[in-house]
Amino acid sequence: MRNRSQFSEWIDARTGLVSRVSGLSEEPVRGGAGLRHVFGSALAGAFLIQLITGLLLMTSYVPSSSHAWGSVWFIEREMMLGWVIRGLHHFGSSAVVILLALHLVQTIVRASYRAPREFNWWLGLIMMFAVLGLALTGYLLPWDQKGYWATRVATNIAGTTPVIGPLAQQVLVGGIEYGNQTLTRLYGLHVGVLPLVIVLALLGHWALARRHGLNGKDRPERTDTYWPSQAFYNLAAIGLVLAILLGVVIYEGGAGLEAPADPTGTDYPARPEWYFLALYQLLNEFESDTEIIGTMVIPGAIVTILFLLPILDRLFPKRLIHFGACALIFGVLGGAGYLMTKALVADWNDAAFILARQEADEQRDRADQLASAHGLPPEGAGYLMARDPLSRGMNLLEANCLSCHAYGGKVRVQMQVAQPSAEDLAAADPSRFADLGEPLSDSVLRALAFALPEDFDAEEITRDASDVTQTTVVLKGRNAGGERVEAELVEGRSHVIVQTEAIQSASDLEGFGTRDWIRGLLEDPSSPKYFGLVPQCSGMTEWKAESQLTPEQLDAVADFFVEYVIPYREGISAAAWELQFEDPENQHPGYEHYMNECANCHFWGLGGADGTGVDAPNLYGWGSDTWTRRMIEEPGARDLYGYLADHEQMPGFEGQLTQEDLDVVIRLLKGDFLPLRASENASAAEPEAAAIAVDAPEQTD
């Protein structure tokens, strides 16, 4: 016993703590200190890192379906080094799983499950399940797209358990719908139940490990004690784990956060964390009627054998069981590795997955941008994207409007992925696109021939080899319906991405309801942006042919719309509105031109002249939210385009869109939204120009 201070003696006399600790630290390490004993301690160390970072995260996280995402976003983006803490916790879970696997393999290889260490083995297995439970519940908590969809999949797998499955699922989810109760339950498991199980089991595991000593051959020439030699190796191992973790966190820039959970979205490519990827692939290996083999039978059998190992060891020849156990664990790890690789390769080759992943990345960046700019709405993260015209509004526009209209020159583009099998390629005719000028390999020609229909009319083919990592071939042409089609493939990969553009047959909606739009219309109504593609709406073009208004006068009319027409307020009658212009002193300069030129055809509230027999929509409140909403819901109304024949009218959307959806669509048309980040616009020149424009007025001051 070393010299102790009086203070240590005082403590020791009352608690016995010092003697106990030094007793433990002086304990001899069988076979000498070394790296072969570090796995258990490194695992405990990694768990401790999780415990510390987890407690830190608890001080800021909110387990609610509306605010979990926001709180995680806040940790990640606003709190000092929050991304490091969360990154350590996130990647730390991988470290725990890897170290767990190593510890398990070592235990089996050394046959340390044998008597008298059975309880140690069983406690270890219990902790393994608790760790996997932590890993699963953990990545659901941010309630982002990944967490949400993973929760659905995981709880539905639980639901397929025979007999108790559906009940267990309902208890776990906290009902049938996924929401606050799901999150609070999973949170309770993650921060309370499972860590408690591990800590208690770990205390027992550790005490038993001390009782039985480390398992290793005695080497009498080595007389190391636990402190300081083995402690050094253990700390070195934990330090190494932490250093790697920190490196990964810095390299990856933190754990990342997907867009907020969107239960209505359909194309989120949900994949579990890598350590569950093998289970995920195992699930995919079975048809639905035998799926339970993948989800329950195989994992269940492996678990049962592991639990029974110490007992089998007594019933059967020890060496046979040891050989079997080693074969099992390496078989399981090898099989898991194989399944994981298979899942990764499948995704890498799956163009639909890649496209969905790209879209998920865009949504993730947009959510981050919106949250950074304005914070989250009080109702929660679910409304972040739903109120964003560029996200929700653009989806609605694409789904409902862009098969006829354009937005900023873009029409609806349908994207399909052709994924030919080897037989498909063999059957395809490589000569179809062989004489378009580019030297293309046989496999590329066959893939294109497979992807494009017989009546496809090829126009142009380009081969871009400027990117050293991949050569891209693009074939442009038209299909039988005259729609523009673009087929793209990367040499060496077999899938072809085919984009089909709808044919624009109505106006361009970008800026509808703004001065720019009305001014452009007054300038050139026959442009495809306005009524050029809508022969039934030729009235404006006919007016333009005869109108004598100068550009300045047209400006005045547009200004008149901005000041008096578009700011329409519900409830004010047309007559009351027109009273504003009774006083000639206050008359807007555009009013006169409006009355002389437009009111000949257009109704104007109660006034205006319709004696000419020319049909046109009523312009009272044109461009206001109310007018545009009616135009979307009921374009065939008598005061709108009811004068057109039924087949010439735009279809109405009454009852198909909620008020909130109409609002985001109208805001999208008016351009009332946060523009995408400059870096995503890929034009570096624009911000500079804007900066100059901002500077200019200061110089004139």
Added chain:
Amino acid sequence: MNRRQWFQFGAAAIGALIGLVLAVPGVAYLLSPLLKRRTDDSDFRTLARLGDLVEGQPRSFSIIEEQRDAWVSYPATPVGTVWLVRQPEGASEPVLALSAECPHLACKIKVSGDGKGFLCPCHASFFELDGSRVNRISPRGMDTLEVEPIDPNDPNAEIRVKFHRFRTGTEEKIPLA
């Protein structure tokens, strides 16, 4: 240095390094609210017109502001109250603006029963109409707020006040960043 000492030194060094790598981000993370100072973006805002106020009758006005609670933005809601007190003619400032937050422990100050002064209902701090202390419960008088200079003869003149919060429980008036 023998083998044992080398291990002792190494173990201590690595242990300290591990502790440091976890402690530095951990402490920074916990102290985020201190390390991140909000810039003073408060501005003068119009609360009333001079003609709305009568000498000797303080009136309270709400400060309405969009609020940011960590990651959530709330639409404009009242975040504070200001008492405006019309000063007698000839005073250097025609209007005195007093924060309704008690400098003692931040309860909300109201006009006392007789209308001749202010009272904080939590711990019975009394103040004069000019905000000075009557009893010595609060460590300082009510906090005055900056008022934009106005023309004392124009009843339509807008009273514009810069709202601010101050640390409670101190004799000195220290603005909260």
